[in-house]
Amino acid sequence: MNLLTNQDILIIGGGVIGLSIARKLHQKGLRKITIVERGNLGQESSFAAAGILAAQAETDKIDDFFHFCIESNLLYPPFAEELIDETGIDIELDKNGTLFLALTEDDEAEIRRRFQWQKKAGLRIEYLSAAEVRKVEPFISPDVRAALFFPDDRQVENRRLLAALQKYAVINKINVVEDAEVKSLLVENKKVIGAETSDVKFFAEKTVLATGAWTSHIKIGENALPPLRVVKPIRGQMLSFKTAKRLFSKVIYSPRGYIVPRQDGRILAGATVEDVGFDKSVTAGGIDFVRENALEIAPSLMNLEVSEKWSGLRPYAPDGLPILGEFPQMENLFIATAHYRNGILLAPLTAEILACKIAENKDSKYLEIFSPRRFQK
The missing domain is CATH 3.50.50.60 (FAD/NAD(P)-binding domain)
Structure with missing residues (x-):
């Protein structure tokens, strides 16, 4: 020993x-x-992970955990700058913000509710019409009805x-x-x-x-x-598409999935939520689920090949x-x-x-x- x-x-x-x-x-x-x-x-x-810093987009209420997320998100700009100075590595902190799309009538009711309580709480949030959304992101689904824009929700290249x-x-x-x-x-x-x-x-x-x-x-x-x-572990399966140039400027959510555009042209899509123990398998059903939700957000991805598939085990408390x-x-x-x-x-x-x-x-x-x-x- x-x-x-x-x-x-x-x-x-x-x-x-x-x-x-x-x-x-x-x-x-x-x-x-x-x-x-x-x-x-x-x-x-x-x-x-997808590297999303979505303190507002993924919350349903203001509580201690929400404040914890907000405070940590605020640390990222100096954190990123310090790491460049310390290591020479740019972690690609992207400050373009996050969209949350409404693609159905139920989605629209949900984002109106979220807009109202976040606005009332004094958070930075914008309600965009379908035309405004398409102007910002022309390659998204023509079925978009409206969207929320979270200017302070960002992303980072986690790898x-x-x-x-x-x-x-x-x-x-x-x-x-x-x-x-x-x-x-x-x-x-x-x-x-x-x-x-x-x-x-x-x-x-x-x-x-x-x-x-x-x-x-x-x-x-x-x-x-x-x-x-x-x-306990909760499995999340993800995939990525590869494009010659960046098609989207922002992280884009729907209530069923999300896509994350990277600077190098990759588009990440996620994710499953599966209670399957320590099984890290990538399954056909899981990848089909993720791809379908990504195509709902952006049908323009239909003809792109999936360039990478992977999974991870998230640590979850009750x-x-x-x-x-x-x-x-x-x-x-x-x-x-x-x-x-x-x-x-x-x-x-x-x-x-x-x-x-x-x-x-x-x-x-x-x-x-x-x-x-x-x-x-």
Whole structure:
């Protein structure tokens, strides 16, 4: 059994959440940081995502989670600029906004309701007629009846974001261990002192679980504690089309799907929501479903070949909310998981509040709101 000792921080999980926390902790002066990843860094749900930063388009009410999304979205412009300066990688933050289309009578009633409550709440939102929508996006469906425009909802190239965060780790000598699946935590007197794989023990002052859909696999001894057991994977299948030039300027939703135009001409389409355990298969039925919803938004995609198909497993808690903060009844253990469909969006603020708590013992209201204690029985 090999040993890795004297680490300040052990982060289990190398997706966008774990990498972002490592970067922020490093910026706060911690130098002995190790990230342990069960596979390759950034190759699970973070890589499979669409990179949509849709704080308003995907919300139905104003609550604490909505404010959490809004605040994290606001961090993206400086986050993107800092990563360019730190790594030279442009994460392609696109500020063209997001459209939400009404294609049926029921859709139109839904977007009117959403427009009214968001406008009343003082949020930036515009109601566009069919003619106004077609002027903005001429290749969308002729069946469009109206749309909402969210100028503050954006997108980012999530795979470039992951590349930037990985490069930050390399430049700043953050230790990374890949292909190492942590099965259990090491505990002494109700204090977590590290974790172990099949052949390595890692010792650290503090441990962070950023384990995504695999959170339930982490055990203390032979048992998974309740806040870990509740997290389960939800499969999302996606596809992309390839075009010679960019056909759309904005992320475009309908109530049934979305398309995301990239700078390189790709058009991403998503996504299924499937409770199938840890099965990452890409299925004909799932891809047909995604393609059909994309064609409803833009029939002009009909003659384009599907250039890529993939799936990812999103980490989901029973109430649909993240699990963040100190672990109950266990010292030196922190958790940041269950971001579900919003891992990319919520990475900057998650990293900020976790790093402030770990490095400076500064609390955030969100650590109380999304505490793992709500699942402690």
